[in-house]
Amino acid sequence: MAAAVKLCAASTALNSMSKTRVLTGITTSGTPHLGNYVGAIRPAIAASRTPGVESFYFLADYHSLVKISEPARVQRSTLEIAAAWLACGLDPQSVWFYRQSDIPEISELTWLLTCVAGKGLLNRAHAYKASVDRNRAEGEDDDAGISAGLFMYPVLMAADILLFNAHKVPVGRDQVQHIEMARDFGQRFNHLYGQPSSREFFTLPEAAIEEQVATLPGLDGRKMSKSYDNTIPMFAPRAELKKLIAGILTDSRAPGEAKDTEGSALFQIYQAFATLEETAAMRQAYADGIGWGDAKQKLFERIDAEVSPLREQYEALIAKPADIEAILRDGAQRLRTAHATPSMQALRDAVGLRDLSNAGDAGTQASAKKADTALVPTFKQYRDADGKFYFKLMLGERVLLQSAGFASPRDAGERIAAIKQGTLDSDQLDFSLGDDVSSDDVNAALAAFVAAQLEGEADKS
Numbered sequence: 276m277a278a279a280v281k282l283c284a285a286s287t288a289l290n291s292m293s294k295t296r297v298l299t300g301i302t303t304s305g306t307p308h309l310g311n312y313v314g315a316i317r318p319a320i321a322a323s324r325t326p327g328v329e330s331f332y333f334l335a336d337y338h339s340l341v342k343i344s345e346p347a348r349v350q351r352s353t354l355e356i357a358a359a360w361l362a363c364g365l366d367p368q369s370v371w372f373y374r375q376s377d378i379p380e381i382s383e384l385t386w387l388l389t390c391v392a393g394k395g396l397l398n399r400a401h402a403y404k405a406s407v408d409r410n411r412a413e414g415e416d417d418d419a420g421i422s423a424g425l426f427m428y429p430v431l432m433a434a435d436i437l438l439f440n441a442h443k444v445p446v447g448r449d450q451v452q453h454i455e456m457a458r459d460f461g462q463r464f465n466h467l468y469g470q471p472s473s474r475e476f477f478t479l480p481e482a483a484i485e486e487q488v489a490t491l492p493g494l495d496g497r498k499m500s501k502s503y504d505n506t507i508p509m510f511a512p513r514a515e516l517k518k519l520i521a522g523i524l525t526d527s528r529a530p531g532e533a534k535d536t537e538g539s540a541l542f543q544i545y546q547a548f549a550t551l552e553e554t555a556a557m558r559q560a561y562a563d564g565i566g567w568g569d570a571k572q573k574l575f576e577r578i579d580a581e582v583s584p585l586r587e588q589y590e591a592l593i594a595k596p597a598d599i600e601a602i603l604r605d606g607a608q609r610l611r612t613a614h615a616t617p618s619m620q621a622l623r624d625a626v627g628l629r630d631l632s633n634a635g636d637a638g639t640q641a642s643a644k645k646a647d648t649a650l651v652p653t654f655k656q657y658r659d660a661d662g663k664f665y666f667k668l669m670l671g672e673r674v675l676l677q678s679a680g681f682a683s684p685r686d687a688g689e690r691i692a693a694i695k696q697g698t699l700d701s702d703q704l705d706f707s708l709g710d711d712v713s714s715d716d717v718n719a720a721l722a723a724f725v726a727a728q729l730e731g732e733a734d735k736s
């Protein structure tokens with residue numbers, strides 16, 4: 276009996292290993308609106324039903340603290356977002372559905388990653404840089420009013436992703452840099468602590484940008500977003516939904532005049548909810564001069580048809596917040612047992628947060644590791660026949676990067692220093708990849724390079 280149970284556990288472990296793990300977080304900083312529904316909730320729930328996929332959806336409540344300092348709003352938003360996902364059909368028994376702050380291993384891993392994250396790389400994070408730029412424009416000190424939370428945001432996000440070895444992370448374009456940073460931190464950690472003969476600790480995640488998913492325009496025609504105050508709340512009561520739709524910006528063409536579908540927010544929103552046939556019929560109605568009032572009525576009916584069963588579910592769920600609390604806690608508890616706690620145990624061991632009673636072989640392990648890292652990438656600088664100054668990044672005999680010519684050795688040196696500090700800034704096309712070299716090869720080599728330097732410095736101190 277016991278043997279059978281073991282076998283069964285082993286095969287589920289294998290099973291889940293071969294699945295693609297898709298993970299995404301939703302910051303709990305607002306009320307779900309139709310843009311969230313069309314752009315995130317609806318496609319994610321459809322994707323969660325794909326065979327061969329193990330899905331992780333979580334409420335990123337730690338992240339919300341970076342933006343919001345009103346406790347009641349954090350709590351309310353967490354409740355509303357959880358209820359919205361459940362109302363839309365997310366099945367907490369077939370996907371991992373949890374609240375970030377219920378998994379203490381996430382914040383524990385955040386510290387381990389903080390210790391391998393390059394500060395220079397974090398300096399270049401878009402959100403942080405935008406805040407610095409705003410301060411500069413206003414003549415303030417660079418970091419005025421900027422919390423370390425904003426600065427560390429990408430490290431926390433990397434912990435969310437790396438702890439569960441996610442393969443794919445569906446995100447908007449604005450988040451792609453964060454995924455690249457997670458890869459960078461994961462790579463550095465793997466290099467510093469991975470045993471070459473056995474496993475790497477972290478899977479390097481990829482951003483999955485859903486190109487075909489529409490971004491929904493809001494009431495004023497700009498992207499529907501809380502920051503533009505142009506949203507239609509997903510579960511607005513019918514009368515309010517109708518009123519909001521009546522307020523969608525249109526041009527002033529009269530009934531009977533042909534209308535443009537191009538650039539019409541009303542048409543784009545309609546399209547996001549309608550079948551192909553319905554969209555074709557609406558296109559025809561525009562050409563035939565449908566009045567804006569009638570078009571708005573049709574849009575209202577179409578949205579309401581899709582949303583009203585969800586609204587009923589939502590209202591039932593939100594009336595019982597204790598049930599939602601129980602669902603979230605249960606998800607987190609099961610996920611900790613299955614993944615977070617054992618993974619964190621292995622990670623603690625990897626960095627040396629270990630049981631002291633078996634410290635005997637520490638020295639031999641360290642020397643075994645040194646031998647393996649013999650192949651360290653190096654920068655070679657030289658002057659060519661054209662009188663310009665160049666550099667190459669070499670790994671053994673292999674050329675990973677070839678620079679363009681620089682006017683002075685100092686320019687070349689500065690570029691090398693910048694590359695050493697963080698990842699490549701690929702906007703700056705003053706180098707090219709060697710033959711058969713991918714940017715991942717280069718990033719791996721650079722991670723190795725930085726790690727070797729860190730080791731060197733650690734040895735000195």
Ligand code: TRP
Pocket residue numbers: 298299300301302335338431432435436444445446450
């Ligand atoms: N930063 C993401 C956003 O603003 C939310 C988020 C937090 C996230 N942790 C994540 C998304 C991990 C994907 C994976 O949209």
